[in-house]
Amino acid sequence: MRILIVFAVLLTLAYSCSEDAPAPAIPSDPDRFVVDGIDTLTGLIAQGDYLLVRGNCLACHSANLITQQGATAAGWREMIHWMQEKQGLTDLGELEEPIVAYLATYYAPVETGRRRPLGEVEWYRLNTDQAD
Amino acid sequence: MPHRPLSRRQFLTRSGLPVIFAASLPAGVQLLGLSAAPDPTLPGKHPGLTILNDRPVNAETPAHLLDEAVTSADRLFIRNNGIAPAAPPADPAEWTLRIAGEAVPQAVTFTLAELQAKFRHHTYQLTLECGGNGRKEFYPPARGNQWSTGAIGCPAWTGVRLRDVLEAAGYQSDRAVYVGYYGRDTHLSGDPDKVVISRGVPIAKALEDESLIAWAMNGQPLPLLNGYPLRLVFGGYPASCSGKWLSEIVVRDRLHDGEKMGGQSYRVPCTPVEPGATVADADMCIIEQMPVKSLITSPKTGATIAPGTKLNLGGHAWSSGPAVTEVAYSIDFGSSWQPCRLAPPVNRFAWQQFSATVAFPEPGYYEVWARATDAADRVQPMVLPGWNPRGYLNNACHRIAVKIA
Numbered sequence: 001m002r003i004l005i006v007f008a009v010l011l012t013l014a015y016s017c018s019e020d021a022p023a024p025a026i027p028s029d030p031d032r033f034v035v036d037g038i039d040t041l042t043g044l045i046a047q048g049d050y051l052l053v054r055g056n057c058l059a060c061h062s063a064n065l066i067t068q069q070g071a072t073a074a075g076w077r078e079m080i081h082w083m084q085e086k087q088g089l090t091d092l093g094e095l096e097e098p099i100v101a102y103l104a105t106y107y108a109p110v111e112t113g114r115r116r117p118l119g120e121v122e123w124y125r126l127n128t129d130q131a132d
Numbered sequence: 133m134p135h136r137p138l139s140r141r142q143f144l145t146r147s148g149l150p151v152i153f154a155a156s157l158p159a160g161v162q163l164l165g166l167s168a169a170p171d172p173t174l175p176g177k178h179p180g181l182t183i184l185n186d187r188p189v190n191a192e193t194p195a196h197l198l199d200e201a202v203t204s205a206d207r208l209f210i211r212n213n214g215i216a217p218a219a220p221p222a223d224p225a226e227w228t229l230r231i232a233g234e235a236v237p238q239a240v241t242f243t244l245a246e247l248q249a250k251f252r253h254h255t256y257q258l259t260l261e262c263g264g265n266g267r268k269e270f271y272p273p274a275r276g277n278q279w280s281t282g283a284i285g286c287p288a289w290t291g292v293r294l295r296d297v298l299e300a301a302g303y304q305s306d307r308a309v310y311v312g313y314y315g316r317d318t319h320l321s322g323d324p325d326k327v328v329i330s331r332g333v334p335i336a337k338a339l340e341d342e343s344l345i346a347w348a349m350n351g352q353p354l355p356l357l358n359g360y361p362l363r364l365v366f367g368g369y370p371a372s373c374s375g376k377w378l379s380e381i382v383v384r385d386r387l388h389d390g391e392k393m394g395g396q397s398y399r400v401p402c403t404p405v406e407p408g409a410t411v412a413d414a415d416m417c418i419i420e421q422m423p424v425k426s427l428i429t430s431p432k433t434g435a436t437i438a439p440g441t442k443l444n445l446g447g448h449a450w451s452s453g454p455a456v457t458e459v460a461y462s463i464d465f466g467s468s469w470q471p472c473r474l475a476p477p478v479n480r481f482a483w484q485q486f487s488a489t490v491a492f493p494e495p496g497y498y499e500v501w502a503r504a505t506d507a508a509d510r511v512q513p514m515v516l517p518g519w520n521p522r523g524y525l526n527n528a529c530h531r532i533a534v535k536i537a
Contacts, residue, residue, distance in 0.1 A: 060320035061185065061187050065185055065277070068185070069273065069275065070273045071275070072272075075272075079275060086391075087319075088326060109271070109272050109273050110273075111271065112269070112271040113271065114515045114516055115269065115514075115515055115528065118532075121433060121533045122434045123434045123436050124432070125436050126431055126436065126437050126443075128437045128438065128441035
């Protein structure tokens with residue numbers, strides 16, 4: 001994780017000192033940031049139209065708000081319209097449909113039921129000799 | 133935070149960009165929000181906090197880090213809707229708080245230094261919980277940060293009573309209906325004209341003894357991310373009522389209509405709805421009191437203990453005002469409950485400590501569940517309470533995993 005941040009910082013520097021660095025490689029080879037199917041710059045699943053989300057959704061907040069979320073196409077559309085009405089998100093025009101399609105495909109609701117099992121428990125040994 | 137609020141002109145320039153790919157943005161702009169790995173530590177905060185989002189900053193505290201009776205400042209969760217002021221003044225004399233609104237005939241401005249000099253100081257331990265704490269468990273999923281159990285804490289707050297300040301400002305008690313706040317944080321879009329959040333409480337809540345304009349947490353200046361240098365604190369109400377980086381208080385002659393008071397924010401359906409229902413804004417009611425709840429903070433989930441030994445269980449329980457009267461635990465998924473020891477609150481709206489010594493009949497996998505009851509006879513549910521579109525008010529029993537092996 002730390003490496004990614006350092007990398008992101010280096011990237012910023014690369015943009016500002018162009019004599020030292022070659023032209024930024026994102027437009028010509030955006031997938032160079034993909035590791036194990038994840039876009040390491042954002043944390044987005046690097047499938048489908050993820051570059052549209054990267055380009056249009058991260059001016060105000062990081063992708064963490066997106067990657068935490070699961071929603072149907074209708075749910076994603078509702079959130080986008082709420083951001084347009086209340087939060088200053090611009091009209092996405094013909095990009096709205098592919099953006100919603102990407103979100104509804106890769107960030108769909110995951111069925112959890114009324115209470116899910118306590119998953120991902122990290123077991124450790126607790127010394128209880130002191131207990132009475 | 134590395135973010136500087138933009139000037140109006142910069143904002144317009146930036147928002148006018150044809151944003152197709154982030155990489156086409158000019159230097160300094162392209163990486164806004166582009167970080168897969170949230171900054172692993174937040175200034176002034178414990179490294180063990182779980183960062184849900186780095187921009188805006190939202191971080192919660194794993195249950196076992198909340199074991200202290202008085203929550204340390206570095207362990208209190210952060211729920212920011214916008215961007216904290218980049219450089220708040222170090223000198224409290226420079227921070228101003230304006231008191232205005234329909235029920236204040238003549239607006240009055242106090243510096244923080246004046247507040248500290250003119251009014252009596254009070255310290256209370258007040259439980260602050262995000263209305264969306266526990267959102268993660270709702271299905272169908274609810275919008276917003278997916279909090280698990282850690283958007284809660286109970287530090288000691290020092291400040292002046294909101295009531296004393298409103299009285300000094302000459303507010304009209306016969307006209308006052310609601311108190312709203314404004315703060316000096318910046319909207320995520322950078323637009324200086326957009327209000328991030330402006331909520332508040334009914335006047336009756338504002339006038340309570342424990343309703344504070346606070347500048348200190350556990351005797352120290354507030355952490356920047358929790359509102360430095362000045363904020364409101366209302367125990368027992370959703371934490372979003374307790375405005376941070378406080379710059380203005382308005383005493384309204386009507387329901388406050390600030391940002392995130394209306395629509396579906398911090399509201400739940402006025403009558404119960406089926407999971408996944410679409411609810412019209414007009415049928416959503418403002419959340420006031422938070423529900424009765426408890427949290428097991430010791431041991432950390434995942435403890436494996438030797439057969440024949442006992443487990444010391446501990447945690448906190450709270451409610452929106454009426455004290456918690458009973459906490460029980462179960463090791464058999466609620467088939468049977470045993471009472472816990474329970475301490476009284478140090479003051480109204482402070483959480484209470486519970487403890488128990490737990491024995492297990494045989495080796496194997498167990499879950500220890502805790503369940504609190506308050507003086508109004510409200511009991512925590514074992515399953516999720518009523519589904520609501522934004523995922524508020526989840527007070528289902530907390531549980532930890534324990535193995536006897």
